[in-house]
Amino acid sequence: MRTDKQTAKARLWAVLEERAPASGDRLPPERVLKDLVGCSRETLRAALSALEAEGEVWRHVGQGTFRGRAPLGRPVKDTLLLEATTPADLMDARRLLEPQVASAAAARRTPEDLSLLRLRVAEGRKSRDRAASERADDAFHQSIAQVARNPLLIALLRHFSSARCRAVWQREWDRTYRRIGVEEFTRVHCDHHEHVVDAIEAGDGRAAHRAMARHLEAVSIEMGVRDHKP
Numbered sequence: 751m752r753t754d755k756q757t758a759k760a761r762l763w764a765v766l767e768e769r770a771p772a773s774g775d776r777l778p779p780e781r782v783l784k785d786l787v788g789c790s791r792e793t794l795r796a797a798l799s800a801l802e803a804e805g806e807v808w809r810h811v812g813q814g815t816f817r818g819r820a821p822l823g824r825p826v827k828d829t830l831l832l833e834a835t836t837p838a839d840l841m842d843a844r845r846l847l848e849p850q851v852a853s854a855a856a857a858r859r860t861p862e863d864l865s866l867l868r869l870r871v872a873e874g875r876k877s878r879d880r881a882a883s884e885r886a887d888d889a890f891h892q893s894i895a896q897v898a899r900n901p902l903l904i905a906l907l908r909h910f911s912s913a914r915c916r917a918v919w920q921r922e923w924d925r926t927y928r929r930i931g932v933e934e935f936t937r938v939h940c941d942h943h944e945h946v947v948d949a950i951e952a953g954d955g956r957a958a959h960r961a962m963a964r965h966l967e968a969v970s971i972e973m974g975v976r977d978h979k980p
Contacts, residue, residue: 753789759797761787766806770817772915777807777815837922838975840913845966847906848891852946852962853955855897863897867947874940880927883936888914890943894962897950926972942968 753761765786770777777783784794798815801807808820855863870893874886888911895907913919927935942965949957 753787753793755793755796755800758787758789758793759800761789762794762797762801763806766801766817772817772920774912774915775817777817779814836975837919837973840910840919841966841970841973841975844910845963845970847903848894848966849959849963851895851898851903851907852950852958854900854903855894856950856953856955856958858899859897859950859953864947864951866893867897867950871940871943871947874943875936877936878932880924883927883939884914884920884923887939887943894946894950922973922975926974930972938968939965 762783765783766777769775769786778786780791780794784791787794787797789797798807798809802809805819807815807817809815810820859867867890870886870890874883874890877883877886892904892907892911895904898904914923930938942961946958946961946965949955949961
């Protein structure tokens with residue numbers, strides 16, 4: 751029996767949720783997808799086109815099909831770089847950059863900035879599951895970059911955020927979250943964030959640098975990626 755486009759689209763969506771759950775994940779090739787969906791290649795391509803029109807996938811000739819919207823103004827090679835980024839790579843980059851960003855934020859903060867950062871900490875404390883905790887944590891770190899008022903730093907932190915959407919990062923984050931426990935994980939991380947904001951509010955760049963470095967060091971240890979670099 752021939753599979754119609756709507757049925758294929760529904761089955762394809764189920765495959766996406768299982769095989770490419772995060773934005774930027776690469777889908778299996780068409781020869782594999784058509785068997786997973788149970789349709790012809792022609793019907794599969796029609797279903798992919800429908801999802802692409804909805805912004806659920808995007809395709810690039812020679813590179814494959816990816817989950818999410820096509821990155822605007824970003825070369826495909828950057829997307830592939832994100833795909834290859836490991837949690838250890840990401841945490842190493844964050845430990846190198848984000849303490850400096852926090853130090854800059856301490857020198858450039860305004861009363862409105864401090865209100866935003868306090869709000870981000872409060873949102874983190876209210877999170878009750880892994881997904882909410884991840885979103886709150888990501889929003890906090892991106893807000894620090896906004897306070898630093900350097901568009902390149904903001905772009906880099908957004909790049910880090912894209913890497914955090916990768917399935918491999920999400921698996922490690924989930925494993926760490928479950929091992930430590932919901933309440934302890936939330937309390938410790940939000941306490942660290944509050945120490946960073948205290949230093950920024952005081953205009954103490956060195957203290958902000960130290961607080962952020964301690965926080966990211968703790969996260970690296972919790973995730974088991976501290977010894978990535980010699």
